[in-house]
Amino acid sequence: MHRFAHLADVHLGAHREPALANLELQIFDATMKKCVELGVDFVLVCGDLFHVGIPDLEVVDAALKSMIAVKTQGIPIYAVYGSHDYTPNGTSVIDILSTAGVLTNVFKPSFEGGALRLGVTVDDKTGAKIAGISARKIGLESRYFEALDRASLEREQGFKVFAFHSGLTELKPDHLSAMDTVDAELLPKGFGYYAGGHIHERGEYSLPGMENIVFPGPLFTGYGKDLEATAKGERRGLYVVEFDARVTGKTFVPMDSFGGIFREYDLGGLNAPEAGAKILEDVKGLDVAGRLVVIRAHGELAGGKPSEVGLAHVKATLSGRGAIHVYINRSGLSSREQTGPVFSGEEPASIEKKLLELEAAKVQVGDEHLRGQSGAAVGMELLRLWRQPPKLGEAKKDYVARMVREGIHALTRVEQK
Numbered sequence: 001m002h003r004f005a006h007l008a009d010v011h012l013g014a015h016r017e018p019a020l021a022n023l024e025l026q027i028f029d030a031t032m033k034k035c036v037e038l039g040v041d042f043v044l045v046c047g048d049l050f051h052v053g054i055p056d057l058e059v060v061d062a063a064l065k066s067m068i069a070v071k072t073q074g075i076p077i078y079a080v081y082g083s084h085d086y087t088p089n090g091t092s093v094i095d096i097l098s099t100a101g102v103l104t105n106v107f108k109p110s111f112e113g114g115a116l117r118l119g120v121t122v123d124d125k126t127g128a129k130i131a132g133i134s135a136r137k138i139g140l141e142s143r144y145f146e147a148l149d150r151a152s153l154e155r156e157q158g159f160k161v162f163a164f165h166s167g168l169t170e171l172k173p174d175h176l177s178a179m180d181t182v183d184a185e186l187l188p189k190g191f192g193y194y195a196g197g198h199i200h201e202r203g204e205y206s207l208p209g210m211e212n213i214v215f216p217g218p219l220f221t222g223y224g225k226d227l228e229a230t231a232k233g234e235r236r237g238l239y240v241v242e243f244d245a246r247v248t249g250k251t252f253v254p255m256d257s258f259g260g261i262f263r264e265y266d267l268g269g270l271n272a273p274e275a276g277a278k279i280l281e282d283v284k285g286l287d288v289a290g291r292l293v294v295i296r297a298h299g300e301l302a303g304g305k306p307s308e309v310g311l312a313h314v315k316a317t318l319s320g321r322g323a324i325h326v327y328i329n330r331s332g333l334s335s336r337e338q339t340g341p342v343f344s345g346e347e348p349a350s351i352e353k354k355l356l357e358l359e360a361a362k363v364q365v366g367d368e369h370l371r372g373q374s375g376a377a378v379g380m381e382l383l384r385l386w387r388q389p390p391k392l393g394e395a396k397k398d399y400v401a402r403m404v405r406e407g408i409h410a411l412t413r414v415e416q417k
């Protein structure tokens with residue numbers, strides 16, 4: 001009997017607050033140690049190992065140490081790329097780790113007459129065959145799936161794992177209805193295990209011809225909405241899968257990092273100062289030391305703006321009492337005085353996409369690819385590019401020049417069909 005570890009959506013470098021940033025790296029390190037302790041034969045990371053394609057070198061260094069400790073035990077690490085690992089027009093840190101032999105990229109595409117052939121990676125020790133498709137930028141990988149030569153993969157004998165970083169349409173929860181997904185019929189059938197990533201919600205599924213479809217959810221806690229789920233008690237971790245000729249068992253292994261407190265406030269009908277007072281009163285007796293606090297405020301204020309509720313003060317108060325992190329979601333909070341579009345309770349990326357689509361529809365430009373949906377996609381690309389911080393030691397003028405150069409490239413490039 002063999003076993004492997006399946007994890008995804010680690011998002012190393014997602015957190016800027018020192019406490020969370022440290023915990024994030026600690027949990028990753030503990031996870032790598034856990035893999036050794038459990039005696040797994042290999043580790044499979046299904047995308048979004050890092051939060052951005054070019055993270056801070058400090059984060060890379062820490063992650064590298066954790067992974068090398070696994071490698072030196074003779075445990076290989078296989079990976080496909082996630083949407084966050086992708087760097088427009090460039091080399092991402094995952095490419096570097098792959099070149100250095102710290103991990104093996106199992107996405108081995110070749111195109112033959114319009115069909116996508118996937119190379120299969122055979123794990124030496126167990127003979128397990130791994131094939132997979134990396135995500136590119138949002139939604140683009142669906143073209144890979146459409147072109148995929150499934151028959152050749154289905155003909156492969158032995159224990160097979162299919163790794164991917166995409167939601168499946170058939171399994172899409174209602175609240176993610178805006179998310180781009182891939183139809184399960186486009187995946188090869190009859191694999192022993194379908195190792196997913198991208199969906200930040202743990203789930204085990206089966207579909208016709210596809211047993212053991214697993215999304216482990218974020219290893220740490222991801223960001224935004226994930227923090228809320230963690231605060232409500234959702235456990236984070238990895239899967240350990242046992243197999244011989246087929247899967248004989250799969251177990252979720254939690255990697256607990258911290259406890260959380262979740263508070264929700266309906267502030268409808270109050271004015272801004274009343275709303276602030278209500279929250280402060282409620283959190284007065286809470287023991288927040290060493291815990292994650294997530295507050296969700298919603299409703300339509302009778303007077304004042306959401307920015308006048310004093311949420312920054314609430315945050316400072318709770319941080320002062322030892323909360324490791326305070327996250328306040330006020331996307332459902334509106335005001336009678338407020339105008340403009342509001343998209344509540346969604347992932348930042350999908351809100352950005354909707355806003356850009358709304359704005360792109362108003363823009364009159366000659367270039368076809370800067371209008372409508374495609375214009376919004378270019379906008380997303382620019383946002384993504386310009387979120388990259390300067391590299392350590394990079395002079396401001398070099399950084400600006402690089403951003404301008406990459407921005408122009410993104411603006412002028414017509415997406416290949």
Ligand SMILES: [Mn+2]
Binds near residue numbers: 011199200
């Ligand atoms: Mn992710």
